[in-house]
Amino acid sequence: MxxxxxxxxxxxVYNEQDNLTTLFSEIKRAADSTGRDWEAVFVNDCSTDRSLDVIRDLAGKHDEVRYVAFAENRGQSAAFCAGFDAAESDIIITMDADLQNDPADIPRMLEAFGKDCEMVIGWRAKRKDTFIKRISSKIANRIRDAIVDDGVRDTGCSLKVMRRDLLLKLPRFKNMHRYFPILMKMQGARIHEVKVNHRERGAGVSKYGTLDRALAGIYDLIGVGWLIKRHIGYTVLEKK
Known part of the structure; x- marks a missing residue:
C-alpha cells in the first residue's frame, strides 16, 4: 500500500487517562478491519493527570501509536494542528478522546471519503450529551448559521475525515476546529455527511460545550465572517 x-x-487529549486504553482498543479494531495501513496520533495538551503516561505505554506496545506532548496547555485547535503536522498520511480522521465518538463508524466514513468529496463529517442524529451541553450547542449553532452558511447539520461532531493537504492550508487560530467545514469549503472541499453513533461520555468530565464557551464563540464568528468575506479564490485556465 x-x-x-x-x-x-x-x-x-486533555485529562482522559481512564478512557485512552479502551479508546485505542476500539480504534485498532475498526482500523484493522479496513485492511489499510493506519496510525493513531495522540496529542497531549499538557494533561494534569496520567494521560501522557498512558499514551507512552500505548506507544511502547503498539507500532501504530505516535504522540506529541505539549509543554503547556494550548487548547483543542492547537492540538489538532499539531496532529496534522505530525501525521504521516494523506488522510486525516479527527475524533475526541472521551469515547463519545464511536470508532466503529470509521470504516463507513472512509468508504464515503473520496467519492466526489474531500471531507466527510459525522452527523450525530441522536446526541447523548448533557442537557446544558445540548442547549449551549443549539445557541451556538443558531448564531453560527446566521453568520457562517456552511450547509452542515452537525459541525460540532469531532468525527471527521479530511484531506491533509487542504488542512495544512487552513488559517490557524484559537477555536478554528469549530469551523473546519467552512474553512475546508474555502479551500475547495466538497462535503458529505454520514450518520454516526454518539455515546455518553466515558470517564472524566466534559471540557467543552458550556454556555459561557458558546457565548464566547461569538467573537470567533466575527473573525470567521471576516475571513469568508475577504477570502481570495481563483481558477487557473492555463499556465506555462
Missing part, C-alpha cells in the same frame, strides 16, 4: 491508502487518526 502507498501513502494514499494510509490514514491517520488524530486525537487531542
Amino acid at each position: 502507498n501513502n494514499t491508502d494510509k490514514f491517520s487518526v488524530v486525537l487531542p
Whole structure:
C-alpha cells in the first residue's frame, strides 16, 4: 500500500487517562478491519493527570501509536494542528478522546471519503450529551448559521475525515476546529455527511460545550465572517 491508502487518526487529549486504553482498543479494531495501513496520533495538551503516561505505554506496545506532548496547555485547535503536522498520511480522521465518538463508524466514513468529496463529517442524529451541553450547542449553532452558511447539520461532531493537504492550508487560530467545514469549503472541499453513533461520555468530565464557551464563540464568528468575506479564490485556465 502507498501513502494514499494510509490514514491517520488524530486525537487531542486533555485529562482522559481512564478512557485512552479502551479508546485505542476500539480504534485498532475498526482500523484493522479496513485492511489499510493506519496510525493513531495522540496529542497531549499538557494533561494534569496520567494521560501522557498512558499514551507512552500505548506507544511502547503498539507500532501504530505516535504522540506529541505539549509543554503547556494550548487548547483543542492547537492540538489538532499539531496532529496534522505530525501525521504521516494523506488522510486525516479527527475524533475526541472521551469515547463519545464511536470508532466503529470509521470504516463507513472512509468508504464515503473520496467519492466526489474531500471531507466527510459525522452527523450525530441522536446526541447523548448533557442537557446544558445540548442547549449551549443549539445557541451556538443558531448564531453560527446566521453568520457562517456552511450547509452542515452537525459541525460540532469531532468525527471527521479530511484531506491533509487542504488542512495544512487552513488559517490557524484559537477555536478554528469549530469551523473546519467552512474553512475546508474555502479551500475547495466538497462535503458529505454520514450518520454516526454518539455515546455518553466515558470517564472524566466534559471540557467543552458550556454556555459561557458558546457565548464566547461569538467573537470567533466575527473573525470567521471576516475571513469568508475577504477570502481570495481563483481558477487557473492555463499556465506555462
